[in-house]
Amino acid sequence: MEKKSPRIKMLLTPGEVAKRTGVAVS
DSSP, X not given: OTTTOHHHHHHXXXXXXXXXXXXXXX
């Protein structure tokens, strides 16, 4: 998946990070 769609990974990376960060911060 990473090699197939690097753009999707970049879009999912910030989304997942924001979700985890928000939960962690909260």
